[in-house]
Amino acid sequence: MRQLLFELGGTRAVAEMHDDVVPKTCDAVWNVLPVEGMAIHANWSSREIMLHLHGEKILRLPPEGPARRGTTAPGDIVYFWRSPQMSRGKQLAYSSEFQRELSELAIFYGDPAGGGLAADDPARSGRDSNLQVATLFATFIDIPKEFAQKCEEIRHNGLQRLVVTRLERSR
């Protein structure tokens, strides 16, 4: 499996792609790497940070893989796309590029719920409407505590730069 390196505020975490389950999504993400930007914390989805894909890096991918139940586990990384007409109004907290359409990597850094159920995200309802795509494509390998801590600190201290690169294996 191909691996990804996530660097956030001086911490690192390594994820493994699910090439065997969602190969097309993995290929598409792999081909736009490296990507970087200011990571933003989720407001509805629990312990999740997001990296919006900018400019040439924007991905508009079709759904792939088994239907998800809308739940996540700590360490899951999801490709997410939302069409411009999906949500009411604008996301004024986001830059102008993302107030309507959204293309992002969603990184679930901690226990999403006390009982294992992710909190509902009203902005992400309508999964069967083809107006949005959410594909689980990678999972962290033993997510380091300091990396998770940095993710959580975004809520307290504001945005942090996140860099995602290919982790090339030595032969």
Next chain:
Amino acid sequence: MSDQLDPHVLSRKIRISFPDDGVSAVADLLDADCPNTCEAIWHLLPVRVKAIHDIWSGHQLLVHLDNTFVLPPENVLTYLPLPGDIFYYYRPPNYFRGSPYGRSESAEIGIVYDRDTRPQGPRGPEAVSLFANISSSLEGFARACEDMIYRGQKDLLIEKLERAG
């Protein structure tokens, strides 16, 4: 004549401010619906606390009060609040597995600043005690709330707004 007066004119009012931003809003206490909570909050004021943006509920802030500030539920059928609604919420120790916001026990005030919000914790929606509603300057206050998504937590001052005369 008194029953024709606007209840907002008669209600006790509080001011909610971000001192560092120079932004504030005024809220009416809902004494008729939530008298015990309103009374307790009124006597608690003023408070200056760190506000943090919620991560489960949508367009909502919360502030953590001292855990000894425990009030019984009152006026709690508030799963779908309106913009400007302000509520009190308490969860006892170990109510949730883990420690949401680093706290196993929490007494909180929540402030809803836009639609598409539902007070909830890790296990889903939570009923909260609705005790006040912002009656003026919500728009500018909401922008300062939303700004916390980018900038992180902010100092929040909640104080009594005494009537002149």
